Amino acid sequence: MSQKVSKEQVAVHNKSDSLWIVIDEDVYDVTKFQDEHPGGKKILQRVAGKDASKQFWKYHNEGILKKYKSQLQIGSLDTKKAAAPPAPAVAPAPAPAAPSAAKAKAIADAKPAKSEAPLEPFGDLIPFADPSWYQGQHSPYYNETHAALRAEVREWVESEIEPYVTEWDEGKKVPDSLYKQMGERGYLGGLLGVHFPAEYTKYRVKSVPPEKWDHFHELIVTDELSRAASGGLVWNLIGGFGIGCPPLVKFGKKPLLDRILPGILAGDKRICLAITEPDAGSDVANLTCEAKLSEDGKHYIVNGEKKWITNGIWSDYFTVAVRTGGEGMNGISVLLVERENGGVSTRRMDCQGVWSSGTTYITFEDTKVPVENLIGKENQGFKVIMTNFNHERIGIVIQSLRFSRVCYEESVKYANKRRTFGKKLIDHPVIRMKLADMARQIEAAYNWLENVVYQAQSMEETEAMLKMGGAIAGLKAQSTKTFEFCAREASQIFGGLSYSRGGQGGKIERLYRDVRAYAIPGGSEEIMLDLSMRQSLRVYQMFGMKL
Numbered sequence: 081m082s083q084k085v086s087k088e089q090v091a092v093h094n095k096s097d098s099l100w101i102v103i104d105e106d107v108y109d110v111t112k113f114q115d116e117h118p119g120g121k122k123i124l125q126r127v128a129g130k131d132a133s134k135q136f137w138k139y140h141n142e143g144i145l146k147k148y149k150s151q152l153q154i155g156s157l158d159t160k161k162a163a164a165p166p167a168p169a170v171a172p173a174p175a176p177a178a179p180s181a182a183k184a185k186a187i188a189d190a191k192p193a194k195s196e197a198p199l200e201p202f203g204d205l206i207p208f209a210d211p212s213w214y215q216g217q218h219s220p221y222y223n224e225t226h227a228a229l230r231a232e233v234r235e236w237v238e239s240e241i242e243p244y245v246t247e248w249d250e251g252k253k254v255p256d257s258l259y260k261q262m263g264e265r266g267y268l269g270g271l272l273g274v275h276f277p278a279e280y281t282k283y284r285v286k287s288v289p290p291e292k293w294d295h296f297h298e299l300i301v302t303d304e305l306s307r308a309a310s311g312g313l314v315w316n317l318i319g320g321f322g323i324g325c326p327p328l329v330k331f332g333k334k335p336l337l338d339r340i341l342p343g344i345l346a347g348d349k350r351i352c353l354a355i356t357e358p359d360a361g362s363d364v365a366n367l368t369c370e371a372k373l374s375e376d377g378k379h380y381i382v383n384g385e386k387k388w389i390t391n392g393i394w395s396d397y398f399t400v401a402v403r404t405g406g407e408g409m410n411g412i413s414v415l416l417v418e419r420e421n422g423g424v425s426t427r428r429m430d431c432q433g434v435w436s437s438g439t440t441y442i443t444f445e446d447t448k449v450p451v452e453n454l455i456g457k458e459n460q461g462f463k464v465i466m467t468n469f470n471h472e473r474i475g476i477v478i479q480s481l482r483f484s485r486v487c488y489e490e491s492v493k494y495a496n497k498r499r500t501f502g503k504k505l506i507d508h509p510v511i512r513m514k515l516a517d518m519a520r521q522i523e524a525a526y527n528w529l530e531n532v533v534y535q536a537q538s539m540e541e542t543e544a545m546l547k548m549g550g551a552i553a554g555l556k557a558q559s560t561k562t563f564e565f566c567a568r569e570a571s572q573i574f575g576g577l578s579y580s581r582g583g584q585g586g587k588i589e590r591l592y593r594d595v596r597a598y599a600i601p602g603g604s605e606e607i608m609l610d611l612s613m614r615q616s617l618r619v620y621q622m623f624g625m626k627l
């Protein structure tokens with residue numbers, strides 16, 4: 081790849097039997113690739129031996145070069161300047177245009193006397209495409225460990241995930257090795273909504289010592305993973321674990337944790353949450369999957385069905401809500417079912433979106449579960465489930481808002497290169513209005529999210545469950561509605577490119593299909609909005625609300 085080539089040498093390779101092109105001063109041999117080029121071989125032959133940068137960027141985004149570079153690049157033009165030294169983990173800001181002396185003084189004078197320095201800017205600096213602290217703005221929530229983690233996860237996603245996401249989504253499977261990496265990188269240990277469980281795993285997150293791990297680190301892992309623009313990918317990696325494992329960690333008995341948690345946190349064994357049934361979705365109190373105690377009192381025998389269970393198809397363990405008592409919420413318990421004990425059948429379901437997440441229909445037939453696998457107390461499982469919902473919903477909020485940002489970011493980039501009616505899309509007021517409407521909703525919801533995360537980590541768990549449940553439910557509805565809005569508006573901006581799968585509008589097309597997977601599970605928008613009012617009013621009545 082270090083080969084230096086002159087323009088004249090490239091120009092010789094101008095026929096289909098030896099076809100070179102130049103993109104951004106790098107030289108590519110596309111002789112063999114031309115037959116498989118999705119845009120056709122003639123279009124490549126027309127630029128054979130020439131600089132094709134302009135044409136290339138018209139039809140592709142950065143992901144294509146990242147994916148094919150190692151395979152097709154044979155060198156660079158001898159006129160290309162040496163590459164800049166590698167960027168530090170946290171990229172410094174590009175030098176801003178120097179303000180006039182008077183203006184600089186005015187800015188300095190206007191600064192509050194005691195202002196904490198903001199963190200270094202990071203990423204592409206497109207306003208609203210990342211949270212504001214990425215653009216060097218002040219924030220009370222983040223410190224150097226958050227910035228380092230952000231760089232760590234982004235590097236991983238950009239190099240090892242993003243280039244392959246489309247393939248995995250279409251193939252409806254993410255390689256198991258990636259899940260294993262989630263364990264080895266320590267991310268699984270950090271996604272439980274509790275302290276980092278260093279006592280149960282030897283793996284550590286490179287940028288953050290366990291004792292410093294907080295809820296904002298968890299937010300960053302989920303947020304940066306979601307930049308891959310695939311609900312299927314995110315749910316494959318954290319969908320089952322993020323909601324199935326916390327109840328085990330918080331309410332499981334120590335011998336059970338000692339036996340199975342290390343394997344789960346290492347990424348060797350998979351776990352999922354099984355609550356929803358063919359006939360009981362948001363109405364959890366009415367579930368019917370039953371568990372009866374065996375005559376010798378050593379096992380529960382489980383019979384029933386569970387539906388739309390994320391990761392079920394690959395899971396070794398299932399955190400299952402069952403009916404052990406009478407009707408309603410006081411007859412529900414939570415059990416940890418182990419596949420290897422038998423009686424568990426799983427079938428993959430075909431759904432509209434989140435294709436690589438493994439949505440599953442499960443049948444339990446006389447499934448034996450040792451009584452030691454009871455999570456929480458018998459007939460008090462409703463509390464376990466309710467505590468878990470806040471964590472699940474915050475995860476959905478983080479993902480929905482990042483997906484909204486991806487829709488916005490892709491739109492801004494595309495609008496700055498696509499020309500219609502003699503000018504760039506970005507120069508049409510109607511397009512800027514769409515972008516503004518996306519940005520204002522994203523920022524409003526994200527600032528609410530940061531506040532909620534801060535409250536959740538500052539409060540004791542029961543207090544957080546009570547006081548924050550209503551707000552989190554409202555925020556969940558706000559975020560999924562924002563996501564739906566952004567997917568729609570981005571799709572209008574991309575036009576036909578987001579109607580076909582793959583290519584420049586591929587992320588938008590995929591996310592559009594994922595919208596319902598966020599608006600419905602974890603509590604549908606309608607249930608969430610109603611709950612946000614009912615719960616907030618009821619709780620604050622307890623805390624002395626005056627009407």
Ligand code: HEM
Pocket residue numbers: 101108110117118119120123124127132135136139140141144145148152582583584
């Ligand atoms: C290293 C060189 C190139 C590679 C690896 C490459 C790869 C691809 C890929 C993977 C696609 C499928 C769509 C996508 O995923 O974005 C595509 C489509 C396309 N490419 Fe290329 N390409 C290259 C160079 C070029 C050049 C130089 C041109 C124009 C002169 C071109 C024109 C097109 C067109 C018109 C499409 C179809 C776009 C659409 O469906 O809207 N490609 N290319």
